[in-house]
Amino acid sequence: MSSILIIVLSLVSLATLLATIRIIQGPTIPDRAVGLDTATTITTAMIVLFSQIFHRAIYLDIALVYAVLAFLGVIAISRYLEGGM
Amino acid sequence: MxxxxxxxxxxxxxxxxxxxxxxxxxxxxxxxxxxxxxxxxxxxxxxxxKWFQPKRYIYLIVYLFYFIWQMIKSNIDVAKRVISPKLPIKPGIVKVKTKLKTNAAKLALANSITLTPGTLTVDIVGDEFYIHWIDVGNCDDVHRNCQEIAEGFEKYLEVIFE
Amino acid sequence: MQWYEIIGVVMIVTGAFFLFLGALGVIRMPDVYNRMQAGTKATTLGALSLIMGVGVYHPAWFFKTGIISLFILLTNPVSSNALARAAHNSGVPLIEESVVDKYAEDKEEIKKEMES
Known part of the structure; x- marks a missing residue:
């Protein structure tokens, strides 16, 4: 089980790294926002994975709150890009 | 109440x-x-x-299974496009009219369209959806053929939300 | 191992694979809208599968993981929709291979409708 979890964790971390490359490199601001959106979804999944690794149910609550805050953040960025703020 | x-x-x-x-x-x-x-x-x-009609809940459950199946199909589609070295895409934004009236139904339809093969809702104006399609190649007459994006979901959502 | 633990592990591995594919799509696709397509679809299913996999592995957590995945399922398309509209309205063009752009053609009418 733990060796499978190591493989899964490295795949997910690699995914976060790829999204971060898009955030750094993206030619326009919406590009960076797309990278951020992807990275936050991956991070939510990663927090749930940590609760599996450490056997702590409390991390699930953290994942829920993180998902809410990430959603609000992306919505705020897109409202700002449209000039509606 | x-x-x-x-x-x-x-x-x-x-x-x-x-x-x-x-x-x-x-x-x-x-x-x-x-x-x-x-x-x-x-x-x-x-x-x-609306909350007390059991028919709506039955349709909701059937719709969930249909939706998950569509989502798996769309992900295999995306995976194929991402992995293949030539990136077979031919994108464009098309317009689709819907017959749904209520706001909740429109929201559900927009979300479903975003998560199914190759389509992404860009904006909703009145009853017209503007949809970014990753492969418009098979859609010559843009007004007629594009309805197929929405039709599969509409017949379920009509019963659930209207 | 119990049978539900095996199902859970399979779901976790599938989810991680789709998350990776989504991030790869965000890197490889040529313009914002196509990146959004790959990013939204693949990461939503990947996150759902991984989170529900953890829930299946630990049956006591099933409801809470269900709530998290329901929330992701409802909010992820909404945020990508808002981003797509913001990108189009702030003037990011589609790539040159694009066939048709009805939204740009109708933009004047939409503006008038909003004002009236």
């Missing part, structure tokens, strides 16, 4: 989130749910009769 329905919905969400049947928690949850639904009874919608 609207207050009772939204109190019930919020209370069920509270119980699932706290996962305890301690009387203190239940009483607090009930009071909070009641106050919130007094402030905003709009959670239950305009016509409360």
């Amino acid at each position: 609207r207050v009772i329905i939204s109190t019930f919905v919020l209370f069920v969400i509270w119980v699932i989130l706290t996962q305890s049947f301690d009387p203190q928690e239940l009483i607090t949850g009930f009071i909070v749910a009641f106050i919130v639904s007094m402030i905003s009874p709009a959670i239950a919608g305009e016509k409360t009769g």
Whole structure:
């Protein structure tokens, strides 16, 4: 089980790294926002994975709150890009 | 009536989130749910009769399975496009008219379109959806053929939300 | 291992694979809208599968993981929709291979409709 979890964790971390490359490199601001959106979804999944690794149910609550805050953040960025703020 | 329905919905969400049947928690949850639904009874919608028709719930369950199947198909599609070295895409933004009326139904349709093969909702104006399609190649007459994006979902959503 | 633990592990591995594919799509696709397509679809299913996999592995957590995945399922398309509209309205063009852009053609009418 733990060796499978190591493989899964490295795949997910690699995914976060790829999204971060898009955030750094993206030619326009919406590009960076797309990278951020992807990275936050991956991070939510990663927090749930940590609760599996450490056997702590409390991390699930953290994942829920993180998902809410990430959603609000992306919505705020897109409202700002449209000039509606 | 609207207050009772939204109190019930919020209370069920509270119980699932706290996962305890301690009387203190239940009483607090009930009071909070009641106050919130007094402030905003709009959670239950305009016509409360809709909540008591079992047909809607049956269609909702059937729709969920159909939706998950579509989502798996769309992901295999995306995976193929991403992995293949030539990136076979031919994108464009097309317009689709819908016959759904209520806002909840339109929201559900927009979300479903975003998560199914190769399509992404860009904007909704009145009853027209602007949809970014990753492969417009098979859609020569843009006005007619594009309806197929929405039709599969519309027949379920019409029963669930209208 | 119990049978439900095996199902859970399979779901976790599938989810991680789709998350990786989504991030790869965000890197490889040529313009914002196509990146959004890959990013939204693949990461939503990947996150759902991984989170529900953890829930299946630990049956006691099933409801809470269900709530998290329901929330992701409802909010992820909404945020990508808002981003797509913001990108189009702030003037990011589609790539040159694009066939048709009805939204740009109708933009004047939409503006008038909003003002009236």
